[in-house]
Amino acid sequence: xxxxxxxxxxxxxxxxxxxxxxxxxxxxxxxxxxxxxxxxxxxxxxxxxxxxxxxxxxxxxxxxxxxxxxxxxxxxxxxxxxxxxxxxxxxxxxxxxxxxxxxxxxxxxxxxxxxxxxxxxxxxxxxxxxxxxxxxxxxxxxxxxxxxxxxxxxxxxxxxxxxxxxxxxxxxxxxxxxxxxxxxxxxxxxxxxxxxxxxxxxxxxxxxxxxxxxxxxxxxxxxxxxxxxxxxxxxxxxxxxxxxxxxxxxxxxxxxxxxxxxxxxxxxxxxxxxxxxxxxxxxxxxxxxxxxxxxxxxxxxxxxxxxxxxxxxxxxxxxxxxxxxxxxxxxxxxxxxxxxxxxxxxxxxxxxxxxxxxxxxxxxxxxxxxxxxxxxxxxxxxxxxxxxxxxxxxxxxxxxxxxxxxxxxxxxxxxxxxxxxxxxxxxxxxxxxxxxxxxxxxxxxxxxxxxxxxxxxxxxxxxxxxxxxxxxxxxxxxxxxxxxxxxxxxxxxxxxxxxxxxxxxxxxxxxxxxxxxxxxxxxxxxxxxxxxxxxxxxxxxxxxxxxxxxxxxxxxxxxxxxxxxxxxxxxxxxxxxxxxxxxxxxxxxxxxxxxxxxxxxxxxxxxxxxxxxxxxxxxxxxxxxxxxxxxxxxxxxxxxxxxxxxxxxxxxxxxxxxxxxxxxxxxxxxxxxxxxxxxxxxxxxxxxxxxxxxxxxxxxxxxxxxxxxxxxxxxxxxxxxxxxxx
Amino acid sequence: xxxxxxxxxxxxxxxxxxxxxxxxxxxxxxxxxxxxxxxxxxxxxxxxxxxxxxxxxxx
Numbered sequence: 001x002x003x004x005x006x007x008x009x010x011x012x013x014x015x016x017x018x019x020x021x022x023x024x025x026x027x028x029x030x031x032x033x034x035x036x037x038x039x040x041x042x043x044x045x046x047x048x049x050x051x052x053x054x055x056x057x058x059x060x061x062x063x064x065x066x067x068x069x070x071x072x073x074x075x076x077x078x079x080x081x082x083x084x085x086x087x088x089x090x091x092x093x094x095x096x097x098x099x100x101x102x103x104x105x106x107x108x109x110x111x112x113x114x115x116x117x118x119x120x121x122x123x124x125x126x127x128x129x130x131x132x133x134x135x136x137x138x139x140x141x142x143x144x145x146x147x148x149x150x151x152x153x154x155x156x157x158x159x160x161x162x163x164x165x166x167x168x169x170x171x172x173x174x175x176x177x178x179x180x181x182x183x184x185x186x187x188x189x190x191x192x193x194x195x196x197x198x199x200x201x202x203x204x205x206x207x208x209x210x211x212x213x214x215x216x217x218x219x220x221x222x223x224x225x226x227x228x229x230x231x232x233x234x235x236x237x238x239x240x241x242x243x244x245x246x247x248x249x250x251x252x253x254x255x256x257x258x259x260x261x262x263x264x265x266x267x268x269x270x271x272x273x274x275x276x277x278x279x280x281x282x283x284x285x286x287x288x289x290x291x292x293x294x295x296x297x298x299x300x301x302x303x304x305x306x307x308x309x310x311x312x313x314x315x316x317x318x319x320x321x322x323x324x325x326x327x328x329x330x331x332x333x334x335x336x337x338x339x340x341x342x343x344x345x346x347x348x349x350x351x352x353x354x355x356x357x358x359x360x361x362x363x364x365x366x367x368x369x370x371x372x373x374x375x376x377x378x379x380x381x382x383x384x385x386x387x388x389x390x391x392x393x394x395x396x397x398x399x400x401x402x403x404x405x406x407x408x409x410x411x412x413x414x415x416x417x418x419x420x421x422x423x424x425x426x427x428x429x430x431x432x433x434x435x436x437x438x439x440x441x442x443x444x445x446x447x448x449x450x451x452x453x454x455x456x457x458x459x460x461x462x463x464x465x466x467x468x469x470x471x472x473x474x475x476x477x478x479x480x481x482x483x484x485x486x487x488x489x490x491x492x493x494x495x496x497x498x499x500x501x502x503x504x505x506x507x508x509x510x511x512x513x514x515x516x517x518x519x520x521x522x523x524x525x526x527x528x529x530x531x532x533x534x535x536x537x538x539x540x541x542x543x544x545x546x547x548x549x550x551x552x553x554x555x556x557x558x559x560x561x562x563x564x565x566x567x568x569x570x571x572x573x574x575x576x577x578x579x580x581x582x583x584x585x586x587x588x589x590x591x592x593x594x595x596x597x598x599x600x601x602x603x604x605x606x607x608x609x610x611x612x613x614x615x616x617x618x619x620x621x622x623x624x625x626x627x628x629x630x631x632x633x634x635x636x637x638x639x640x641x642x643x644x645x646x647x648x649x650x651x652x653x654x655x656x657x658x659x660x661x662x663x664x665x666x667x668x669x670x671x672x673x674x675x676x677x678x679x680x681x682x683x684x685x686x687x688x689x690x691x692x693x694x695x696x697x698x699x700x701x702x703x704x705x706x707x708x709x710x711x712x713x714x715x716x717x718x719x720x721x722x723x724x725x726x
Numbered sequence: 727x728x729x730x731x732x733x734x735x736x737x738x739x740x741x742x743x744x745x746x747x748x749x750x751x752x753x754x755x756x757x758x759x760x761x762x763x764x765x766x767x768x769x770x771x772x773x774x775x776x777x778x779x780x781x782x783x784x785x
Contacts (some may be wrong), residue, residue, distance in 0.1 A: 086769060160769040226770050235767035240755045247751045510743065 004155070004476060007082045007469040010371050012097045014466065017079035017367060019105060019456055020360060023073055026112075028450060032164045032443045034058045039436040039589065041622040042615070052116040054624045056550025060127040061115040066352060067125060069108045071216060074102065074360040076143070078223040079166055081367060082152060086226065087512045088474040092149035096335050104138040107132060116550035120188040123204045123583055125211050126180050130191045133181040140177065144170040151497045155203040155476035159497060161242040165222030167497070168250050168504045171213040175508065180207035184645050187638050188622070190544070192645055197578025198265055198526050201586055202258065202519050206512055209257035216351065218250065220359055224292050225315070227363055231308045231655065237294035241287055245627040248284035250504060254511035259330035259689050261455050262339065263560035264586060265575040271514050272543030277511070278330035285323030292316045307382035311362030314390055319352020320349065337412065340556055340590040342432070343404025346397045353446060355394045361389065361453060368457050374464030381456045381702075385449045392446030396439055397670070403435035410563045420567055425593040430620045530578035532710045537661040538668040540642055541634055542703030545696050555709065556587035570597035570708065577711055580651045592623055597708035605679030607701045629697035634669075636662055672701055 005690070037044045037055045080097065084090055091097050110132050116122075120127040128136070147166060151159065180203055183193035193200050231234050236242055257466050258266055258274030293316050296303065303309045325347055338344060369376050376382060410428040413421035422428050530617075535543060546552070549683055559565050561572040578584055602610075609616060612630050616621040643658040673693035681687065690696060 082770070156769070158766055158769065159764065162770070229767075229770050231773065235764070235771060239763040239767040240758060244755055248748070251747060323781065508745075514740065 002475075003473045006084075006088055006155070006474050007090055007472060009090055009097065009469050010096075010466070010470055011468050012091065012101060013077055013081045013367065013534055014371055015098075015101050016073050016080060017364060017371070019101070020070060020077055021074040021364065021450075021457065023065060023069030023108060024360070025447070027062060027070045028443070028447045030058060030065055031062040031441065032447060035440040035443050037437065037624065038622055039433065039440045041624070045613075045615070045625045049625055049627065050627045051118075051626075054549065054626070056553050056624070057116050058119055059553045060120060060124075060550060061112065063109070063125060064111050064115065064127060067211070067215065068077045068111070071106065071356050071360070072108075074356075074363065075215075075219040075223070076104070077367070078149065078227070078363055079219070081393075082162060082223070082226040083147060083166065086156070087150060088156050088472075088476070089150060089154050092146055092153055095235040096146035096149075100143045100146060103135070103142060107139060108137050110135070114189065115430050118550075120192065120547060120550065121183065121191065121583060122547040122550070122552050122585065123180065123193065123200075124208050124588060126177075126204070126207060129552060130181070130183055130190045132181075133177070134480060135179060137181075139173075140170070140174055143172065148497065148501070153378055153681055155474055155478060157478040159500065160225070161239065161246060162222040162225040162237075164243075164246050164500060164504075165218045165225065167224070167501055168246070168508070169214050169219040170216070171501060171505050172210060172250070172254070172508045173529045174637055175505070175512070176207045176210050176214065179512075180204060182267040184649060186641050186645050191637065192642075192649060193583035194649065195582070195584075196268075196588065197517075197521075197581045197584050197626065198575045199520050200581065200584040201264065201578075202266060202270065202516060204259035205260040205608075206254075206516060206582070209260055210254055212351070213249075213256075216356055217253075217437065219287055220356060221245075223359060223363060224288075224312070227359075227366060228292050228295050228312050228316075230301050231312060231362070231366055232296050232302060232307065234295055234299060236595060237291050237297065237402065241291045245284050247286065247507065249281075251507050251511070252284060254508045254649070255515065256330070259335070261586075261590065261717065262330070262332055262335045262632050263562060264558050265573050265578065267575070270519060273515060275332065278327045282324060282327050286320060288324070289316050289320040292319075295723070298335035300356075305379075305637050306377060307386055308362045308366045308377075309388075310383070310386045311358045313366065313437070314386070315355050315358035315488060316348050316361065317395070318358065322351040322355060325350070327645070336562060338404060338410035338590070339398040339560075341404035341408045341437070342400045343408065344589065346400035346404060349400070350397055353389075353396060355618065356445065357393075357446075358389065361385065361450075364457065366630075368460050369464070371467060372461055372464030373467050374460060377456050378460035385452045387447035387457070388629035389446055389450065392442050392444075392449060395442030395445060397442070399435040399438035399442070403439075407432060411568070414564070414567075420564065423568070425568070426618055426620055429591065429622060433622075467621050522659065526579065529574060529711065531713055532577055532579060534580045534646070534653060535706065536668055537639055537643065537665040538672075538702040539706045540646070541639065541665065542635065542701070543585075544642075545700045546703055547583075548707045549629075551595075552585045554587075554589060554591035554623075556590050556594045558586040559596045563617050565594075568592050571711060574711070577708075580646075580698035582646060582649055582651070595704065595707055597712070599705045599707040600712065603679060604675040604701050604705065605725060607704055608676045608680070608697060611697055611700065611725050626697075629700060630692070630695055634696045634699050636665060640667065665695070669698045670700055672698050672705075676701075 034055060037058070080091065107128075111128055114129060114132065115127060119129045126133075134234035140187065147170060151163065151167075164671065183191035184194060185191045196205050225236055225242060255482040256274055258270045259278045260274075262271055262275070264271075296309065296313070302315055320456075328334055329344070330345060339533045346386060365382050367377060406417050407428050410422045410431065557573070559569045559572045566572055577596075578586075606617060608630070610618065613625050613627070639661050640658040643653050643661050645651045647655075647657075670689055670693045673689045674690060677687055677689055
């Protein structure tokens with residue numbers, strides 16, 4: 001067959017690589033700020049208490065920046081580089097390539113602007129509001145379209161396994177993103193989730209878990225299957241194993257989401273499915289890790305000299321550790337200790353800093369010398385980065401494991417007389433402060449490593465010449481299909497990649513469908529409780545402030561049916577309590593106590609003072625202060641629309657209620673304001689009801705005082721009876 | 727769940743899908759020859775052999 005000339009586009013790879021490093025540094029710095037806020041809360045409250053950088057808003061910015069900006073751009077870097085070379089063709093469309101690049105950066109910038117402003121859906125790793133969700137969908141389609149079209153015009157017959165992982169990534173992320181983002185807009189930057197309570201939780205964690213699986217894992221396994229053999233100059237240890245790895249992994253992963261909701265109000269059968277599939281996941285995960293590590297058999301001496309291989313080895317080891325730990329954490333007995341604690345945060349960072357971070361660094365050290373046709377500026381600096389990064393990971397994760405384990409046990413500890421040893425939640429938090437300081441130090445070290453890499457790469461770039469297009473002559477091993485006269489357009493499309501795409505879709509759809517459809521369709525899964533009523537207009541507004549400030553990042557609303565939980569918080573949470581929660585706010589981390597039964601526990605004025613300066617009322621508290629809530633007027637311009645949208649979603653507000661909502665809101669606000677004034681007027685007699693009734697803080701207090709009160713209003717036996725009767 | 731008529735068939739179908747999926751996959755793996763897998767696994771390593779010029783268009 002005739003040889004053809006191909007020009008690989010290196011410029012797009014360079015663009016994405018620069019974006020990866022830039023956003024990586026920014027995302028990690030934001031993470032460091034969040035870590036410091038927990039380590040030195042007083043300093044931040046006293047000197048840097050700005051609403052735009054308060055912990056609840058900064059934390060989602062950190063997670064979004066590292067996942068979608070740092071890791072996302074790294075995925076594109078690796079895919080755009082390897083895809084062209086594996087298929088011996090340039091990307092199908094330069095226009096789509098650069099649209100993908102600029103569109104993605106625009107999405108990131110919009111996240112950087114909107115998250116600190118408090119525009120959030122509150123669903124973890126899917127916080128961005130609906131207009132950005134639409135933009136993400138479009139950009140993802142642009143990426144997939146370009147990738148798929150490139151596959152169709154390829155010059156090699158067989159699709160290397162890395163590309164299978166890329167395709168599965170594209171299909172699954174598309175499905176996850178679309179289904180989890182069903183939301184009804186209220187205004188330009190506000191929407192309510194289409195799902196409520198238990199269903200919302202299940203869909204969210206089906207998404208959240210598989211965002212880890214199909215954004216942080218499968219694309220990186222594809223990159224691993226390309227870059228590890230390249231860097232070691234050896235074929236993958238077992239190609240058969242890689243195929244088994246692929247199918248088993250995508251088949252099993254999609255089922256495991258419910259392990260994020262163990263002991264919650266999710267139906268038991270769904271929890272059990274999540275556990276079983278999580279345990280099974282060890283097999284393909286470790287198959288992949290071993291396949292990667294064994295690729296280095298016989299060339300381990302190279303690892304001593306090559307920084308790139310060192311990074312890959314630690315990345316694979318971290319992958320192995322995280323994928324062993326994950327299934328262990330999904331065992332109910334272990335989960336009851338670790339869930340809601342810093343252990344989970346440590347687990348995530350073994351994956352994030354170890355697996356994703358180290359693989360990205362190795363890839364960057366591999367790519368830049370190739371792109372600039374020059375040797376790396378300094379191997380010893382790269383080696384130094386390796387050791388600093390490894391040390392950073394250890395210093396980050398070990399204190400957090402320790403913190404998580406200690407706190408988990410403290411929550412469970414009982415005195416011989418049957419009372420809790422640490423009834424005051426705060427005492428289990430202040431005990432963690434040294435660990436939070438150590439963790440920040442670990443993070444700082446890790447970032448210093450990244451800065452060393454940036455310097456090393458800058459020097460490398462300066463000394464080389466950029467190869468904008470790599471020109472190669474290739475011998476196609478696949479015949480170009482020409483469209484014959486009268487032939488159906490379908491024939492033109494190569495059938496195998498389409499088949500692969502369809503099979504991948506079917507395989508990932510099975511697990512999601514089996515878990516989600518029955519939860520939504522079978523009524524007995526979510527028992528109705530007649531006492532549970534919709535939120536009042538003021539509470540709806542308060543809930544939206546709760547969402548805006550990211551309270552869900554530190555406070556759960558899910559009392560698990562465990563003795564140490566019911567002893568501390570009260571009756572365990574039931575599925576029927578959350579039917580009007582659009583979105584659900586169960587949370588996944590307790591840096592502060594659970595709030596599911598908060599209503600009526602404390603006075604309105606307690607909340608008022610506490611919100612303005614938490615440590616004044618609970619000394620030692622690490623909660624950020626929210627003084628702006630007492631200054632800012634509550635905006636009620638969207639109240640009518642909110643009531644209408646919620647009614648449309650099934651919340652039983654009577655027809656026409658939206659017109660009365662505002663006056664109900666004012667009545668309730670005045671009452672709370674009166675309560676507050678009565679208690680605090682001794683110190684400050686000048687404050688009038690009208691001064692504070694219209695403030696945001698009043699709405700938030702209304703919401704907090706409502707939590708759990710519906711179910712408290714009836715004796716416990718009655719609700720049990722009610723649910724069992726249905 | 728026990729109230730739903732015909733629910734018993736669900737776990738059986740689920741188990742069948744699961745078993746069939748893995749049997750088919752493993753069977754296909756078993757049928758692959760060494761020549762095939764060797765060829766496939768070489769794919770990322772072969773590509774550089776024919777680089778003719780990496781330096782004609784600079785920026």
